[in-house]
Amino acid sequence: MLLESIGSPKDLRNFSMTQLHRLAGELRQSIIETTSRTGGHIGASLGTVELTLALHKVYDTPYDKLLWDIGHQAYAHKLITGRLEEFSSLRQLGGLSGFLKRRESEYDVWEAGHASTSLSAALGMAAARDLTHASYRVVAVIGDGALTAGMAWEALNQIGHLRTPMVVVVNDNSMSIAPNVGAFSRYLTDLRSAPAYSRLKQEVEGLLEGIPVFGNQIKRSVERLKDLVHYAMLAGNVFEELGFRYFGPLDGHSLDDLIPVLANARDVAEPVIVHVITQKGKGYRPAEEHPGEFHGPGPFDVASGHFIKKIEPPSYSQVFSQTLIEVGRVRPEVVAITAAMPDGTKLDKFGEVFPDRLFDVGIAEQHAATFAAGLALAGMRPVFAVYSTFIQRAYDQVIHDVCHQDLPVVFGVDRAGLVGADGATHQGIFDISFLRTVPNLEIAMGKDEGELRSLVAEALNRPHPVAIRYPRGFGQGIDLSGPIPPIAWGEAEWTHRGEDITLIAFGPIYYTGLAVRKMLMAHNLSVGLVNARFVKPLDTATLEKVAESTRAIMTIEEHVLAGGFGSAVNEWANREGIATPIRNEGLPDEFIDHGPVNYFLNLYELDAQGLSRKALAWVEALKSLSSER
Numbered sequence: 001m002l003l004e005s006i007g008s009p010k011d012l013r014n015f016s017m018t019q020l021h022r023l024a025g026e027l028r029q030s031i032i033e034t035t036s037r038t039g040g041h042i043g044a045s046l047g048t049v050e051l052t053l054a055l056h057k058v059y060d061t062p063y064d065k066l067l068w069d070i071g072h073q074a075y076a077h078k079l080i081t082g083r084l085e086e087f088s089s090l091r092q093l094g095g096l097s098g099f100l101k102r103r104e105s106e107y108d109v110w111e112a113g114h115a116s117t118s119l120s121a122a123l124g125m126a127a128a129r130d131l132t133h134a135s136y137r138v139v140a141v142i143g144d145g146a147l148t149a150g151m152a153w154e155a156l157n158q159i160g161h162l163r164t165p166m167v168v169v170v171n172d173n174s175m176s177i178a179p180n181v182g183a184f185s186r187y188l189t190d191l192r193s194a195p196a197y198s199r200l201k202q203e204v205e206g207l208l209e210g211i212p213v214f215g216n217q218i219k220r221s222v223e224r225l226k227d228l229v230h231y232a233m234l235a236g237n238v239f240e241e242l243g244f245r246y247f248g249p250l251d252g253h254s255l256d257d258l259i260p261v262l263a264n265a266r267d268v269a270e271p272v273i274v275h276v277i278t279q280k281g282k283g284y285r286p287a288e289e290h291p292g293e294f295h296g297p298g299p300f301d302v303a304s305g306h307f308i309k310k311i312e313p314p315s316y317s318q319v320f321s322q323t324l325i326e327v328g329r330v331r332p333e334v335v336a337i338t339a340a341m342p343d344g345t346k347l348d349k350f351g352e353v354f355p356d357r358l359f360d361v362g363i364a365e366q367h368a369a370t371f372a373a374g375l376a377l378a379g380m381r382p383v384f385a386v387y388s389t390f391i392q393r394a395y396d397q398v399i400h401d402v403c404h405q406d407l408p409v410v411f412g413v414d415r416a417g418l419v420g421a422d423g424a425t426h427q428g429i430f431d432i433s434f435l436r437t438v439p440n441l442e443i444a445m446g447k448d449e450g451e452l453r454s455l456v457a458e459a460l461n462r463p464h465p466v467a468i469r470y471p472r473g474f475g476q477g478i479d480l481s482g483p484i485p486p487i488a489w490g491e492a493e494w495t496h497r498g499e500d501i502t503l504i505a506f507g508p509i510y511y512t513g514l515a516v517r518k519m520l521m522a523h524n525l526s527v528g529l530v531n532a533r534f535v536k537p538l539d540t541a542t543l544e545k546v547a548e549s550t551r552a553i554m555t556i557e558e559h560v561l562a563g564g565f566g567s568a569v570n571e572w573a574n575r576e577g578i579a580t581p582i583r584n585e586g587l588p589d590e591f592i593d594h595g596p597v598n599y600f601l602n603l604y605e606l607d608a609q610g611l612s613r614k615a616l617a618w619v620e621a622l623k624s625l626s627s628e629r
């Protein structure tokens with residue numbers, strides 16, 4: 001295998017075209033084989049194989065700075081930068097990250113996970129280069145999906161202003177996770193269908209010179225000229241107006257096209273856009289045919305392209321979307337919003353039933369929140385389903401546009417809690433802390449998918465903004481066939497009374513609480529359990545009674561401790577002078593890497609064994625304290 005001879009990109013810089021083509025084939029093979037076992041972003045990474053080789057051939061990496069937006073399309077980059085042997089550990093505990101990591105390699109100069117950050121960071125590096133009189137070059141690769149975000153345009157705006165040399169490669173496969181949407185995406189499609197810009201310019205000039213003098217021919221030629229001018233204006237127009245040189249569109253799977261154009265672009269003394277057309281999933285038929293499903297799948301069978309999935313109860317996302325459909329049938333004002341995640345949030349199902357009432361706004365969480373505010377002001381009941389990790393980006397819009405005006409927007413905070421293989425950039429473990437501080441916003445999380453259903457339906461009756469959290473993955477298998485049961489807004493469910501200790505759980509960790517209770521009862525303890533359901537408003541009436549009924553309170557949540565549910569309970573207890581000892585269990589003040597959720601729950605003692613061990617020791621310590629007194 002040629003790939004085995006590549007210790008670093010230096011080893012491929014003298015390769016012939018034939019060798020590079022062979023290497024591309026081997027890279028594809030390796031990506032398909034590994035992701036079929038580990039799952040991962042196969043589609044995007046198969047699409048950038050040639051681009052990766054061309055970039056590392058043309059640029060002197062890692063001295064030159066190569067930045068990948070999101071970093072999910074960079075498996076070939078990992079494979080040729082010294083990580084071939086570890087590649088089989090992709091996304092596994094202790095193994096390679098599914099994204100780029102600075103600690104993994106000096107070739108990973110920028111790490112991300114969220115979209116559309118690469119251009120800002122690249123410009124920062126270019127500006128630093130200029131200030132320090134360094135000579136490295138800077139090149140960033142960004143997808144057409146990531147280019148739908150405001151942040152990318154904020155960077156383009158400043159790059160076009162500073163005019164410092166750097167290259168932006170637009171990797172255009174016309175896909176986000178789902179097919180890309182929006183006016184800019186349409187514009188890129190027009191650019192794609194236009195012949196290469198430089199060739200066009202020559203054609204226009206040739207035509208002008210050759211215009212015949214008489215009759216119909218003049219007309220035809222002038223018309224042809226108009227068409228060409230239209231295309232020529234289109235091609236390069238937006239980017240050139242912003243101050244970039246535009247090269248493209250190029251076949252992103254042709255090394256023969258990519259290498260000379262990138263070499264040219266590299267040496268231009270101003271910002272350059274290289275517009276590259278690629279195909280998601282290139283070289284693996286099932287991924288080419290189903291690019292959405294193969295964006296970031298779990299394990300699959302290579303021969304058939306079938307996913308290896310267990311049959312499970314419906315996922316929380318499915319239940320969320322299904323509930324919106326149920327409510328939406330009788331309430332035409334209910335509309336749904338997704339920021340480029342119709343499949344992940346399962347809002348695509350809502351869109352199948354109500355095509356006019358689902359808005360995919362692109363990778364634009366900030367816009368989505370304010371768009372929802374506008375809809376709400378005009379009488380609609382907007383629901384923005386967004387992963388916990390991505391609502392981080394819309395924090396100001398949540399505060400300033402939605403909550404400040406107290407608008408009845410429902411945020412479906414999906415993937416709340418640990419997420420597993422996507423790792424540190426994608427954990428949904430901060431949102432309680434940053435949402436809890438915002439006035440008017442109500443925040444709830446049910447113990448299971450049955451309660452999720454009730455909370456969603458009830459949230460749509462509230463006169464305030466509401467955030468409903470729910471985790472990644474599958475529920476408890478609750479029967480969802482009947483009508484949606486009502487739920488008392490703002491009320492906790494005190495399911496078990498106990499004198500020695502009471503566990504107060506926020507979310508599905510309630511079921512862990514049930515197991516902990518059993519374990520503690522085996523030690524002859526009297527153990528209470530509360531399903532809190534709400535962190536805001538906090539059900540202080542129930543909390544007061546609980547505090548009177550028990551000798552110790554332990555809060556449990558799958559969220560960072562700082563500012564989380566337990567903190568809310570502490571604040572109340574502090575304010576009210578509650579004497580009952582309170583202890584909080586949750587996640588530490590750390591970024592948590594990729595790996596199985598259960599592994600981390602065990603590591604941080606948030607599983608039933610860990611919690612009961614801690615509860616037992618604590619109850620014993622409290623007992624000996626009080627007997628000393």
Ligand SMILES: Cc1ncc(C[n+]2csc(CCOP(=O)(O)OP(=O)(O)O)c2C)c(N)n1
Nearest residue numbers: 044113114115143144145146175176177340
């Ligand atoms: C802020 C943010 N929102 C949503 C996502 C989820 N996401 C990951 S990849 C992706 C699509 C990116 O499309 P594009 O940039 O065109 O890259 P491609 O996968 O097509 O190569 C999305 C929406 C994200 N990573 N970051």
